[in-house]
Amino acid sequence: MPTVAFTETIQRHxxxxxxxxxxxxxxxxxDAVFTGNPRARGYVLDEQGELRKHMxxxxxxxxxxxxxxxxxxxxxxxxxxVMQALSGG
Amino acid sequence: MSTRLFAxxxxxxxxxxxxxxxxxxxxxxxxxxxxxxxxxxxRDGTVYVALGHxxxxxxxxxxxxxxxxxxxxxxxxxxxxxDGTAPRMDEMGRTxxxxxxxxxxxxxxDPARPGSLWCGTIPGGLFRSDDAGMTWQLNTALWDHPKxxxxxxxxxxxxxxxxxxxxxxxxxxxxxxVSTGGVWATSDGGATWKISSHGLRADxxxxxxARDPHFQDVHRLVQCPGQPAEWxxxxxxxxxxxIDDAVSWRELEVTPSSFGFAVVVHPRQGGTAxxxxxxxxxxxxxxxxxxxxxxxxxxxxxxxxxxKGLPQRQAYDITYRxxxxxxxxxxxxxxxxxxxxxxxxxxxxxxxxxxSEHLPPVYCVRFVGAGS
Numbered sequence: 462m463p464t465v466a467f468t469e470t471i472q473r474h475x476x477x478x479x480x481x482x483x484x485x486x487x488x489x490x491x492d493a494v495f496t497g498n499p500r501a502r503g504y505v506l507d508e509q510g511e512l513r514k515h516m517x518x519x520x521x522x523x524x525x526x527x528x529x530x531x532x533x534x535x536x537x538x539x540x541x542x543v544m545q546a547l548s549g550g
Numbered sequence: 551m552s553t554r555l556f557a558x559x560x561x562x563x564x565x566x567x568x569x570x571x572x573x574x575x576x577x578x579x580x581x582x583x584x585x586x587x588x589x590x591x592x593r594d595g596t597v598y599v600a601l602g603h604x605x606x607x608x609x610x611x612x613x614x615x616x617x618x619x620x621x622x623x624x625x626x627x628x629x630x631x632x633d634g635t636a637p638r639m640d641e642m643g644r645t646x647x648x649x650x651x652x653x654x655x656x657x658x659x660d661p662a663r664p665g666s667l668w669c670g671t672i673p674g675g676l677f678r679s680d681d682a683g684m685t686w687q688l689n690t691a692l693w694d695h696p697k698x699x700x701x702x703x704x705x706x707x708x709x710x711x712x713x714x715x716x717x718x719x720x721x722x723x724x725x726x727x728v729s730t731g732g733v734w735a736t737s738d739g740g741a742t743w744k745i746s747s748h749g750l751r752a753d754x755x756x757x758x759x760a761r762d763p764h765f766q767d768v769h770r771l772v773q774c775p776g777q778p779a780e781w782x783x784x785x786x787x788x789x790x791x792x793i794d795d796a797v798s799w800r801e802l803e804v805t806p807s808s809f810g811f812a813v814v815v816h817p818r819q820g821g822t823a824x825x826x827x828x829x830x831x832x833x834x835x836x837x838x839x840x841x842x843x844x845x846x847x848x849x850x851x852x853x854x855x856x857x858k859g860l861p862q863r864q865a866y867d868i869t870y871r872x873x874x875x876x877x878x879x880x881x882x883x884x885x886x887x888x889x890x891x892x893x894x895x896x897x898x899x900x901x902x903x904x905x906s907e908h909l910p911p912v913y914c915v916r917f918v919g920a921g922s
Contacts, residue, residue, distance in 0.1 A: 474606060500622070504606040507649035508627035514647075515605045545605040 463490050463539040467501075470545055475501050477543075487518060488531035490541060505543055517546045552877035552917035555894075556597065557886045558585035561910035563599050566892070573894045573905045579620065580611075587872065589656040590918040593664040596682060597918075598623075600653035608650050608671075610683055623683035626650055626669050638699075646673055646708055657714040660721040668724065670711025674701050676726060678740065689740045692726075697745070697764055704729035704767045704786065705811075705871075712871055713771035718778050725796055727771030727783070732763050733796060749799030753787050754831075769811045770871040772823075780820025784813040784871070786831060791850050793820070802850035806837045812874035814883065821849035824876070824899055826869035826885055834868055841865045843885070843899050859902030860893060867891050872914035886912025 463484060467477035477498065484490035488510075495502040507513055512528040519525075519542040525533045535541070553568040563579040579585075580601060586608075587600040595615030602608050611620045628648050631637065637645045655670030665682035676689040692698060701709035706729075713727030722739040725746060732747035747763040755765050767786035773796075774780040781792040783799065788808035790799040802808070807827040816822035825844040828834045836842070841860040844853045861867075867887035874885040883899055886892040890909035893902040 471606065474603070474609075503609075503625060504603075507607060507647075509631055509648055511649075513605065513607055 462537060463535050463541060465490060465494055465541045465543065467543045468545050471501070471504055471543075475504055477501050484535055486531060486535055487520065487525055487527075487533045487541065490535050491531065515546045515548050517544045518542070519544060551879050551896075552882055552919055554590075554918040555875070555884050556588045556590055556599075556914075556916055556918065557892055557909065557912050558588040558599065558872075558914040559886070559890075559910040559912050560584055563588060564909060566894075566905055568894075573903060575906065579613075585913070587653050587656050587914050588916055589658075589667075590916055591658055591664070592878075592919055593658055593661065595919075596664075598656055598667075598683060600656065602652055608653055610653065612683055624685060626653070626671060626675065626677035626686040626688070628673075628675055629688060640708070641702060644707070648673075650675065651708065652706065652710065654710045654712045655714045655726075657716060659716060659724075661716075661718075662721075668714040668716070670714055670726060672706050672710030673708045674698060674710050674728060674731065676711050676714070676740070691736075691741055692734060692743050695743060698731070700764055701728055701731035705769070713768070715771060715773040715781075717773070718775050725771065725773070725781075727768040729769060730765065730767035730786075732766040733768055733771060733783070735796060746796045747799065748797070749792075749801070750783070750785055750790055751787055751801060770813050772813055772815045774815045774817070774820035776816075776818030777820035780815070782813045782815050782823045784810050784825060789813070789825065789850065793849070804844065804850075804853055806842075806855065809834075810869070811871040812869050812885065814874050814876040816880045817876070817878055818880060819847075822847045822880075823850075824874065824883060825853075826874055828868055835866050836868070839864045839866070841867050841887075841891075843883075843895075843902075845899050856895075856899040856902075858900065859895075859904065861891075870913055872916075873912050875915045875917050877917040878919070882917065884915050884917065886915045888912070 462481040466479040482493035557564040562581040563585040565577040567576045584602045586602045589598040597613045650671045652672040657668045659666035659668045667679045669677040677686040679686045715725045717723035723737045725735040734743045735746040745763045747766045750766040769784045779795045783790040789802045809830045810827045840862045842855040867889045876883045884894045888911045891907045892905040895902045
């Protein structure tokens with residue numbers, strides 16, 4: 462299953478331990494994470510379900526392309542990192 | 551008399567209390583985080599704070615009276631964009647975000663119903679909660695009003711609601727100040743809204759539009775609790791007063807400057823109000839490096855520059871629209887500035903005591919138990 466890890470800086474506000482969840486797209490993977498951790502959703506996505514402006518998601522070493530639809534394809538062995546962007550601090 | 555106040559700053563929420571003779575910082579909440587708005591609720595002692603995390607978005611927290619721990623509550627949210635539609639563009643061709651960017655106003659909605667709240671945001675949403683912030687409802691009558699789409703950014707890139715005045719005679723009567731979009735008023739609890747900024751003047755518009763009530767950049771709107779027909783506006787262009795329930799507004803001649811962001815009115819005397827002026831919109835610094843508070847006691851016929859205890863040379867403090875507050879007695883005032891100074895007066899501004907000159911930039915100052 463894909464693994465998801467979160468930036469250390471988010472942990473001060475809401476605990477987001479590394480996790481393994483199923484999913485074939487970034488959206489499906491994040492939905493699976495937030496089902497078990499609903500408060501974290503609003504820290505990563507805005508109310509339109511889009512990645513917050515100053516957040517970034519790396520998928521197997523590359524930043525995802527579809528920040529609004531989160532449609533980038535995820536493989537069973539993929540690694541996702543939910544990070545803060547350098548902007549917005 | 552209030553003996554405690556909160557200052558919401560760029561780096562935390564500062565709790566400031568009066569000792570035997572001095573006001574000092576007693577505690578800092580959310581140290582390091584961007585606190586943009588605070589409401590110490592006089593009805594039940596709950597303190598609400600809005601945080602604007604650069605990365606993680608806007609959040610709301612509350613501290614119940616007697617509780618030791620803050621709890622995160624629900625952040626107002628804009629409705630989902632209809633499927634397949636693109637975000638709206640503003641007049642500059644920029645995408646208008648359809649998520650809350652800033653909580654810019656937080657007020658008790660009904661004195662008789664603790665937990666009822668109004669919240670104004672950027673972009674220009676007005677939200678209502680009746681359960682102390684656990685759930686929020688967007689006021690769709692104002693959000694869907696065709697004229698709302700004509701609001702534009704003033705102090706920020708996008709328009710927002712920064713002032714919410716609930717009429718002490720009837721909580722269904724509410725007025726909001728929009729930067730920029732004028733004053734909007736409801737008398738039915740928000741079911742219908744009317745523009746209420748006739749008489750305001752906008753020099754930054756073409757002459758034909760300068761008096762259009764919809765194009766007015768209201769910086770701050772306040773209503774006198776004891777004489778609720780009397781109102782004040784600190785506007786981008788100057789200072790305006792209404793004595794007819796905000797139906798009409800009259801511009802005042804003010805020295806040394808009528809530019810600024812903040813205004814408070816005495817809780818019982820509608821003709822007495824305080825302002826913290828800057829030089830002009832082009833020069834947002836104190837006039838000649840003097841920090842002053844401008845006070846009128848005669849409805850704006852004359853103004854008195856209050857300086858005792860305030861820096862009078864090489865001072866560059868600017869006070870934002872929520873940076874000035876008055877307590878329920880009308881005797882105590884406090885203001886905090888962009889350069890981290892905070893002063894308190896216990897004699898209606900005749901003299902000022904320095905609490906600190908080294909705070910982070912101050913966005914909002916509010917007395918506990920007795921705010922304006």
